[in-house]
Amino acid sequence: MTITSFKLGLVAAFAAVLGASSALAGGFSRGDANTDILFQPGTANINAGFIFVSPQVSYDTIKGANSSDQRFTGDYWIPNLAVGARFADPLGCALTYTQPFGGSTNYGAAAKAAQGINNTTSKEFVSNEYGLTCDVRLDAGKGRFHLLGGVFLQDFTYTAATSFGTLKLNDSGAFGYRIGAAYEIPEYALRASVLYRSEVKQTTGGTFTPTPLGVGALGALGVTGVTAATGSGTLPQSVKVSLQSGVAPGWLVYGSVTWTNWSVLQTLNYGFGAVKQTDKYYFKDGWTIQGGVGHQFTDDIAGTVSLTWDKGVGSTAFISTDTWTIGTGAEVKLGPGKLQVGAGATYITGGSQTAAGGASFDATTKGSWAYSLGAGYKVSF
Secondary structure (H helix, E strand, C coil): CCCCCCCCCCHHHHHHHHCCCCCCCCCCECCCCCHHHHHCCCCEEEEEEEEEEEECCCEEEECCEECCCCCCECCEEEEEEEEEEEEECCEEEEEEEEEEEEEEEECCHHHHHHCCCCCEEEEEEEEEEEEEEEEEEEEECCEEEEEEEEEEEEEEEEEEEECCEEEEEEEEEEEEEEEEEEEEEHHHCEEEEEEEECCEEEEEEEEEEECHHHHHHHHHHCCCCCEEEEEEEEECCEEEEEEEEEEECCEEEEEEEEEECHHHCCEEEEEECCEEEEEECCCCCEEEEEEEEEEECCCCEEEEEEEEEECCCCECCECCCCEEEEEEEEEEEECCEEEEEEEEEEEECCEEECCCCCCCCCEEECCEEEEEEEEEEEEEC
8 A cells, every 4th residue: 555645754753742651651751852853854854842741649648547748749841852964865863852851759748747857848850861863774675774873961960858958969961872773664654663772870969958957967977067968870771662654545553662671770879978878769660552543634734642551660669650641642834844732641540658668658649640731843944
């Protein structure tokens, strides 16, 4: 079947970004670098967008008692920027920016009381990724074979506020790499690809600023004022296998499977003065499976809908459960480029954590929801 009228192009990648199916994946996963820009037609392409995510997760019980605390999960934004150029027929490169990992928690009164005198008020971390990925494509049969490779710089910032003081850690940058391969037949909107992203070990420096309560409790350990702090942890490697194909004029089906090595993050270790502490996660490896369909309604309007399942990676030390996401998106020709908008609704299954298993306190959560909105714009030259 020849699908010569097929014009959806990158609806599969567009759905993953704007449907926010990858914005609430297991562990602390957030955005993916837009390396799919290397498959777009044209000499040069610019894609820019964002996703806003609002998870509504709260504790159902704390230490066996019903909890009245509000949600402990914070809203966040995921930026995404990609600039791609094809310098000659076989060679193209792309500069990308996103925030691949992040997390934030704000504890209510019941959760703080359950932790004892040195209770945590909030924790937040985020990483930024600045990448360069290149693609060499070669004619092969009816289609083209692609070899992809590149490097990225990933930074890391972490802040934790407790009754004893505030810890701030920062790693200005550690390098990683990605490699992959793909085969496509543009005539059928067919593409199969595999992409590997390496793990990154973050080694941080920073400060701990004690409160008066913290000076009283930690002064004998050398913490009497602002004290130098250090930390270390590893963020995971991943492998993503993707497939898309036109099935009729104006129709596309797509899917992907991603494995993420979250079991590499067992703890985040840090210290200041003579104090040594550990945030415990004990994560398991994660799997994300997505499938969807796209349709070109007119020359100027396309739409997509997708369903994504993400396997929870949590343990008794940290609640991170299975999620199911329905994502929708539309692409409309507007001005010199195309406007992309999307939305997603995610059901988050309930879970539990225990002090005996490494958590700060016993707690459970019920099933809850997260909502996401996205927008972007792309221009081709």
